[in-house]
Amino acid sequence: MKRSPFIPSTSTGPSRPTNASSIPYAGRRSSTPRTGQSNAEAAKFNGAANGEESPYLRSFGSSTSDGPISGADRVWHYATGDVTTQSGSVGQWAIRMGRRLVDTYKVPVALFNGAHGGQPIAFFQRNDANPDDLATNYGRLRQRLQAAGVMAQVRGVLWYQGESDNDNVPVHVTGFASLIQDWRSDFGTAVSGGSRYYVYQVRTSPCGNTTAVNLREAQRRTRPASPQTGRSS
Template sequence: MRLPLSLIRLFLLWILCTGFLSAQVVVQDFPVLGQLLPRDAGGTAALDIQGLVTESGWDRAVLELYADDVLVQTDAADLSYVGSLAAFELAVTLTAGLIDYRAELVLENPSGRLGVKTADHLACGDVFFVQGQSNAVAADYWSENVANQWRSPWIRSFSTGSLSGFAVEANRNWYWAEGEASNGPGTVGSWALQIGALIVDRAQVPVAILNGAVGGTKINFHLRDDGNPMNTGTNYGRLLWRAQHSGLRDHVRAMFWYQGESNGSDASQYAAQFADLIGDWREDFPALQKVYVMQVRQGCGADDTSDIFEVQRQLAVQHPDVQLMSTTALPDHDGCHFRIGGYQSLAFDLARLMGRDFYGLPFGPEVEPPNVVQAWRSNLAGTEITVQFGPAGTLMSAENGAQFDFRLQDGVTVTSVSAQGDQLILQLNGPTNSSTLRYVGRSGGSSGWVSNQNGVGALTFEVPLM
C-alpha cells in the first residue's frame, strides 16, 4: 500500500515536532472539545479524519460517534502496513440538532482495544459572523449583568476577539459564547448572543458566532490586506484566521455589520469602501448569503447633518445581498450605545429577519424596517407633505415628537405628523421651497418614533421633494 502524500507530510511534521515516535497514531482533522461542525444544505456535517498508525500489531482503526452518550455510528478501516506504518481514512456524519455528540478513535486487535483520541461536546449547526464598531461589540456598557442569561451550550464561539494577532493565533479553543465582556475569549456581544438563543429556541439548531468588532473604528480599519488576507495584524485578518482555523470559513451564512458612527463626519468614501469590504467577504466566505447592515443612529460622531444615514440606506440598492435594519426606534439609547433593552429589541428585530431568510418562518415584509419610496407636496398651499413607504410600511404609526426629526432645506418646520396606512402626512408651519426632505431620527430618547405595526423603526432618509 502506498501512503498518500498528505499522510506522509503529516508523519514528517510529527517527527519534526516530537523528535521521536512515542504514540501509536498521528491524526489529521480530528475535532476538539466543544467544536461546532457547520451543517450543509442537507442538515448534516461530515466528520472526516485521516491518520497514520506508527506501530504495527493493530488490525483496525475505528471511529465511533455517540449522540447523547448513545453509540449511533461506526466507521472502521482494516490496516495495511508499509513497514511499521499504516494509513487510514474514516468518516461519520452528524445531524444538526440539539444533540451532544462525542467522537472516539480506537485501535483494535484480537487482544483488545486502545483508545487514541476523544472529542466531547461536539455540535452540528449554523454559522454567523459579526463585524463593526462598539454597537457591534455590544458589551455590558452599563454593568447591568443580565446579557449572559442567554448563554447556552448550544451557542459557541472560537478563539478570542482580542486586538492582538498573537493572542488570536495562540487561542484555538472553543467556548460557550459570552455576551457581556468585550474583545475576549468567546465574546460575541449581547444582541448576537440573544439572536443565537432565539435561533436555538425556534429552529432547534446550535449556532457558532464569531465577533470581530472593535469600538471606535472607521470602516477603513476593517478592510482587507489584499497582499496577505489572513494578516492577524489587521482586523480583517484576525477574523479570517479564526474562520479558517475553526473550520467555519466555508460555511458562514450571514454577516452582521453595525458600523458607521465613526464615519459620521465624512461619509464621502463610505460606499466605495463598503463595496470593497463586501466583495472581499463574498470571496473569503463563499457560503455568505446575507449581509445585515444596521443603519446607524445619531450619536458617537454622527449628528443630524451627517450623510452617513442616506449612504447606508443606499447600500441595499447597490448590493442585493444587503438587508438593512433600522436602529431608530430601539429603546434605551444613551447617546452612543444602548442598555440591554435596546440591544434586546435589536436582537428580536434581526431574529425575525433571519427566521424568514434562513428558517422558513412565514413572516411578511413588516419584519423589515419601513423604507421611504417618495415624498411630495400634497396641497396647493405647499404646507403639507405626504411620505410614501414601501411594503414594510404596514400600518405606520408616528408618536408625538416625531415632527422634530424632519428637516427641510429652507428652514420650514414640521408641526405635526399623522399616519394613514403606509403613508405619513406632515403638516408644515408654512409653504416650503425645499427640494429635499430629510428624516434624521435622534440620539437618545425613547419616544417620538415612526414605526410599522411590528414596532420596527423607519429608516432615516433624504429624498427629493416633489
C-alpha cells in the same frame, strides 16, 4: 437537535459543536465584523445577558485585537455575552440573537464577533497581499473562521459601523463596497446562494451627536449589492 432547513451544519470533529451554523459578527462603533463599531461589539453597559447563554451557543478563539493572542487561541468556547475581547466573547447583541435561533430552530449556533469600537471603515479592510494578516481586523476574523473549519459555511454577517467615518460619505461608501466584495469572495462559498449580509444604518444621533446625517442618508440610499444583502434602519 433537529436541523433548520436554512441553517446547514458545519463539518464536525471532537472539539467542534455538531451542526453549528456559522455567523461571523462584523461591527464597529462610532467610537466597530459582529463586524463594525462598538454597537456591534455590544459590550455590557446596562443589564446582564448571561441568562441567554446556552451549551448550544459556541464561539471559536477570541475577539481580541492583539494579533499574537488571537493567533494562539484556537479552541471552541461556550459563547458569552457580558464580556468582550476574551475567549468566547460575542457581545450581548449576538448572544441574544443566537439564543433565539437555538430556541426557535433547535440547532446549535456558532457566533464570531469581529467588531471593534471607535474605528473607521479603513480599519476593517482586507490586506489583499496577506488576507490572513493578524495585524488586521479582517485577518484575525478570517483566521478564526478558517481554523474553526467554518469559513465556507458562513450563513450570515451582521454589520453596524459608520460613526467614526465622521460623515465622510465617499470614504464610507467606497470602503464598504470593497469590504463586502472581499467578504463575498472569502465567506460562505459552500452555501447555496452565498452568505446573507445584514447591514444596519447608524442611529439618528449616534454617540450623543448629530454629525452622521449625510452618512446615514447614504446608507439608506445605497442599493443592496444582491438579494442576499438586507438593510435595517
